[in-house]
Amino acid sequence: MDRRAYLQSLFLAPLAGSLIASSARAQDASTIDWTRLPSSYSYGRTEAEKQTDAELFAESYFREHELLTIAVLCDIILPGDHPNGGALDAGLPDFVEFMVKDRQQYKLPVRGGIAWLDNYALDNYGADFIHIEESQRLAICDAIAYPDVDTPELQPGIAFFSLMRNLTLTGYYTTEAGIRDLGYVGNRPNVWDGVPEAVLQKHGKQYDTEWLNKCVDQSRREITAEWDDDGNLIS
Amino acid sequence: MAQQQYDVIVVGSGAGGGMATYQLANAGLSVALVEAGDYYDPADEAQRTQLRWPWESPRRGASTRRRPFGDYNSCIGGWELDGEPYTNKDDTDFMWWRARMLGGRTNHWGRIALRFGPLDFHRRDIDGLGDNWPIGYEDVKPYYDRLDRLVGVYGSNEGLPNDPDGFFLPAPKPRLHELYYIDAARSLGVPVIPARKSILTKRINDERGVCFYCSQCSRACGIHADFSSSTVLIYPALRGGRVDLYSNAMVREVTTDDQGLATGVAYIDKETGQDAELRGRSVVLAASACSSARILLNSRSARHAQGLGNSNDHVGRYLHDSTGASRAAFIPELIDREIYNEDGTSGMHVYTPWWLEDQNLDFPRGYHLEIGGGMGMPSYGFGFAANQYNAFLGERVGGYGNGLRDDIRRFYGSRLSIACRGESIAQYDNRCELDPTVVDEWGIPVLRFDYHWTEHEINQARHMQDSMEALLEAAGGTVLGNKPGADQDYGLTKPGEIIHEVGTTRMGDDPATSVTNSFGQLHDARNVFVADGGTFVSQADKNPTWTILALAWRQADYLVEQMQQRNI
Ligand SMILES: Cc1cc2nc3c(=O)[nH]c(=O)nc-3n(C[C@H](O)[C@H](O)[C@H](O)COP(=O)(O)OP(=O)(O)OC[C@H]3O[C@@H](n4cnc5c(N)ncnc54)[C@H](O)[C@@H]3O)c2cc1C
Ligand code: SF4
Numbered sequence: 067m068d069r070r071a072y073l074q075s076l077f078l079a080p081l082a083g084s085l086i087a088s089s090a091r092a093q094d095a096s097t098i099d100w101t102r103l104p105s106s107y108s109y110g111r112t113e114a115e116k117q118t119d120a121e122l123f124a125e126s127y128f129r130e131h132e133l134l135t136i137a138v139l140c141d142i143i144l145p146g147d148h149p150n151g152g153a154l155d156a157g158l159p160d161f162v163e164f165m166v167k168d169r170q171q172y173k174l175p176v177r178g179g180i181a182w183l184d185n186y187a188l189d190n191y192g193a194d195f196i197h198i199e200e201s202q203r204l205a206i207c208d209a210i211a212y213p214d215v216d217t218p219e220l221q222p223g224i225a226f227f228s229l230m231r232n233l234t235l236t237g238y239y240t241t242e243a244g245i246r247d248l249g250y251v252g253n254r255p256n257v258w259d260g261v262p263e264a265v266l267q268k269h270g271k272q273y274d275t276e277w278l279n280k281c282v283d284q285s286r287r288e289i290t291a292e293w294d295d296d297g298n299l300i301s
Numbered sequence: 302m303a304q305q306q307y308d309v310i311v312v313g314s315g316a317g318g319g320m321a322t323y324q325l326a327n328a329g330l331s332v333a334l335v336e337a338g339d340y341y342d343p344a345d346e347a348q349r350t351q352l353r354w355p356w357e358s359p360r361r362g363a364s365t366r367r368r369p370f371g372d373y374n375s376c377i378g379g380w381e382l383d384g385e386p387y388t389n390k391d392d393t394d395f396m397w398w399r400a401r402m403l404g405g406r407t408n409h410w411g412r413i414a415l416r417f418g419p420l421d422f423h424r425r426d427i428d429g430l431g432d433n434w435p436i437g438y439e440d441v442k443p444y445y446d447r448l449d450r451l452v453g454v455y456g457s458n459e460g461l462p463n464d465p466d467g468f469f470l471p472a473p474k475p476r477l478h479e480l481y482y483i484d485a486a487r488s489l490g491v492p493v494i495p496a497r498k499s500i501l502t503k504r505i506n507d508e509r510g511v512c513f514y515c516s517q518c519s520r521a522c523g524i525h526a527d528f529s530s531s532t533v534l535i536y537p538a539l540r541g542g543r544v545d546l547y548s549n550a551m552v553r554e555v556t557t558d559d560q561g562l563a564t565g566v567a568y569i570d571k572e573t574g575q576d577a578e579l580r581g582r583s584v585v586l587a588a589s590a591c592s593s594a595r596i597l598l599n600s601r602s603a604r605h606a607q608g609l610g611n612s613n614d615h616v617g618r619y620l621h622d623s624t625g626a627s628r629a630a631f632i633p634e635l636i637d638r639e640i641y642n643e644d645g646t647s648g649m650h651v652y653t654p655w656w657l658e659d660q661n662l663d664f665p666r667g668y669h670l671e672i673g674g675g676m677g678m679p680s681y682g683f684g685f686a687a688n689q690y691n692a693f694l695g696e697r698v699g700g701y702g703n704g705l706r707d708d709i710r711r712f713y714g715s716r717l718s719i720a721c722r723g724e725s726i727a728q729y730d731n732r733c734e735l736d737p738t739v740v741d742e743w744g745i746p747v748l749r750f751d752y753h754w755t756e757h758e759i760n761q762a763r764h765m766q767d768s769m770e771a772l773l774e775a776a777g778g779t780v781l782g783n784k785p786g787a788d789q790d791y792g793l794t795k796p797g798e799i800i801h802e803v804g805t806t807r808m809g810d811d812p813a814t815s816v817t818n819s820f821g822q823l824h825d826a827r828n829v830f831v832a833d834g835g836t837f838v839s840q841a842d843k844n845p846t847w848t849i850l851a852l853a854w855r856q857a858d859y860l861v862e863q864m865q866q867r868n869i
Pocket of ligand 2: 512519
């Protein structure tokens, strides 16, 4: 396939992951909702891989209560009151659920972490994490969101929160909204011609001429390469 | 069914097999190319992973057992293959990476394309260790020169004594983190030059496109602007009409006659599970160093009781991989940097070749440094430990809420990393052999590895750690993690982990101590050749593929000549 046809074929492919704005930080956790992610994907898989992924999607691991707790946590970690949307807009609960099934080593830590959180909420505020007041939930998060806290009885909660923060952020920044939020502008055909001048200046760097002489003259990239007998490029 | 006799049967379609097929078919010979994996084309929409966004994968590009280097890596294979185990003897921990696809590992290799230098062919003369090659740089140079022009490699002529010049395409400009590295290296008197990679920064012919800088060669390039054996050598060879491709065909053994010469190969058709045979005047094994050794060891007959080519018990011995170690740093000056598209070509644009050749060190042989960093596309794992660098700035790590967005942006692209790749000493006792009891799903005995590093490699790794630390600090970096000490062999990678395993069918003039002659032709059967890294006597600190390709071309010329002279 030539370059033009190939590139055209790429950009005809529909882009998944469009946003459906949903809940900002939920008041009543039991009505929390989020953008649903697709449950089938097509991206150059072998038959064996297709089957594995289909099995993963078919598997149900979390109970309703656990999923809601995950959703509430994702929403706290990356709330929706932001122009690029939050965790729920980006479908994070679905992503976390998939990853936990995909990576067996997360299953127990996430299930156990949710149970720990509920026990802690019950002991301190008299109900499950998702059934206490929002201010109470945030108070718990304040206690477990920082790894430098060395209170022994909080350590399981701190480990769980770190895991949830990792999964939430990685899930968010790998969606269209997250890429926009970050400002990553690659993954498209272009021509790299060095660090922008202003950036060089800001960092006190420069290209020296000797090095630049070894670099590609992008205006001649389509001219077929020819060398003299000593290996000097002459085209 | 009466079957055709091919001039040559090539087993395996990676670097060596692709070059053999291309050259032999171009010379007018009929070729059967037998490949254990399936047909593969990165431009085929059903197989394409290039230019996909992370959200097109449910796991956002995370690794799986089947794709250990990530969901979008163009590898069908990996460290574990369904139905094809291998074993380790005693406390050996050899890691064996295998691809099962047209083009083999050249679909997802790093495209780092380094020639060996003159010294690399006779290291024994210099330090008394290992053995010299039976050939020198001058024998291979003409093939490197042709290879550069046929396949394409960017780089620069530097006039270095042991990192030879060539016919390079122009190099891409360094990225910002690479400029930090360049300054750091220069401040310490460490050389740094443009990388050498088989990526087309300029057109070389009408069939292949010119790199559009997506940084995704590990996903394989749909416009064929990087080197894969399939896209660059095998498709053109198939179009020439003299090559029959047998895919999903797992070769069990080379069949031989009463004189001990090869008559063809026996294989399993993986789609039907049936045994089948092909007949040929000659056989070129290019199944990767260890797989070719395995095929030879499994090719037993009355004439070759210990396996084909193994009358001296050398097949599988002298197995050696590159050494490796790596380290990374946080560069505070790169905090809050401008964000722009710096994808560039895949991987590094600059590197440091070995620079201490004449120094008196407590280890032999050298290593080179590969540089990493930059503002790559997020994929699974991005955002983990989002604000860990706060610790270096006296700020609090952790938290939640929209402030995390600022942390992510702030630290994006502020990492600089170095990976070292060094030369190990090939050892008689480091080997792969047939496991006495374990077989794969087709009943073929599998390989068992027995491999231990020596003090040479461990001392070298200690030196790597010191170099990396000094360079990262000179770049203004705060080095991350703890420096691995003696208890961890200084962070030395496991044998096999760098995926440069070679040496199992080494070449030599003496049939008592080598498996093939200097053209990769078996001493024990003149119509059987090895075209992969198995023939390496030593591997230099240079990644092996450019030399595999050059030697396979040289071998093809010899094979054609031998056939013309009716010696085969
Ligand atoms: C991630 C990665 C990065 C790398 N980066 C670099 C780099 O930057 N520079 C470098 O020089 N090298 C690099 N390498 C190494 C490089 O890929 C190998 O050196 C090269 O591919 C070896 O070529 P080969 O001829 O041995 O065949 P391979 O590429 O190993 O292919 C062998 C083929 O033979 C087939 N086969 C095996 N057994 C049988 C059988 N019994 N019957 C039929 N077919 C069989 C396999 O299916 C496979 O397709 C890298 C490797 C990996 C995995
Ligand atoms: S970096 Fe260049 S050669 Fe590599 S895949 Fe992208 S376009 Fe192709």
